[in-house]
Amino acid sequence: MKTIPTPKGNIHLAPIDRELFQQIRELMPYGIVGLKSADKPLEYGLVMQCDDTEVMGIKLQPPDCSREQVNAAMETNIILSCIAILYYLQNSYEGLLIPFPYLRDKGNHFEAGISVFVFPKPGGKETLEDIEHAGAYDNQFGQGATAMLVAFVRALQKASKESNIPLYPVIGMEPRFRMQLGSLSFGYMVMGAKVIAIKTTITEKDFTWTILRDAGISDIAHMPSQPATISKDDLSISKPLYTS
Numbered sequence: 001m002k003t004i005p006t007p008k009g010n011i012h013l014a015p016i017d018r019e020l021f022q023q024i025r026e027l028m029p030y031g032i033v034g035l036k037s038a039d040k041p042l043e044y045g046l047v048m049q050c051d052d053t054e055v056m057g058i059k060l061q062p063p064d065c066s067r068e069q070v071n072a073a074m075e076t077n078i079i080l081s082c083i084a085i086l087y088y089l090q091n092s093y094e095g096l097l098i099p100f101p102y103l104r105d106k107g108n109h110f111e112a113g114i115s116v117f118v119f120p121k122p123g124g125k126e127t128l129e130d131i132e133h134a135g136a137y138d139n140q141f142g143q144g145a146t147a148m149l150v151a152f153v154r155a156l157q158k159a160s161k162e163s164n165i166p167l168y169p170v171i172g173m174e175p176r177f178r179m180q181l182g183s184l185s186f187g188y189m190v191m192g193a194k195v196i197a198i199k200t201t202i203t204e205k206d207f208t209w210t211i212l213r214d215a216g217i218s219d220i221a222h223m224p225s226q227p228a229t230i231s232k233d234d235l236s237i238s239k240p241l242y243t244s
Helices: 018-027 066-089 135-141 145-163 205-215 230-236
Strands: 002-006 007-017 032-038 040-050 056-061 098-107 110-119 172-176 188-191 194-197 221-222 225-230
Touching: 002 205, 007 205, 018 032, 018 098, 018 188, 018 194, 032 225, 032 230, 040 230, 056 098, 056 135, 056 145, 066 098, 066 110, 066 145, 066 188, 066 205, 098 145, 110 135, 110 145, 135 145, 135 172, 225 230
Parallel strands: 007 221, 040 225, 194 221
Antiparallel strands: 002 007, 032 040, 056 110, 056 172, 098 110, 098 188, 188 194
């Protein structure tokens, strides 16, 4: 277990346990693989592509920004995503949600936004919500996906209001394949009521630890992760009992 001091108290970071890992793997479309290396600790590969098929998320598209604005925009999105998780948890949904601040280089301009990957739990509370126009995303991402997405967008709006950190104007909410989003910032995921850190670099200078500790979260599971690509032959490892 690693202890991270913050101005609001310590955060205790422990390796993810098997039960929680299995819950996440079950909801990821193509599962998770272990990435072992002789010179660094175990990391996990969230499978975002299996052969030619990619996992999709929903991007909350921002207006383009300049090179000079990119770093500030990404930092803002990382902080707002972290604060929003705290509001999102109030819904008590049971599925898996991963907010990824993303950066897409468009040459002279950049797209620095937030993408949301939602994986509802069959029969979970999110599947019972009566959401207007739910079919818009449920048809593509599964029953309950729209409820999860709407809840996180509302959580972002609350996070912006309460923190006085402006949220960029969202000019579109479109499904996109992972590779269409450019580079993803790995921070946290939410599995049911649990917040899991998925960042590979742990530093006391990371302000998001203070945000979580200030909200009363002192123990967090750590599953250091990065995107992974596999072939169908690997599915027996990444997602046992997978059925196509």
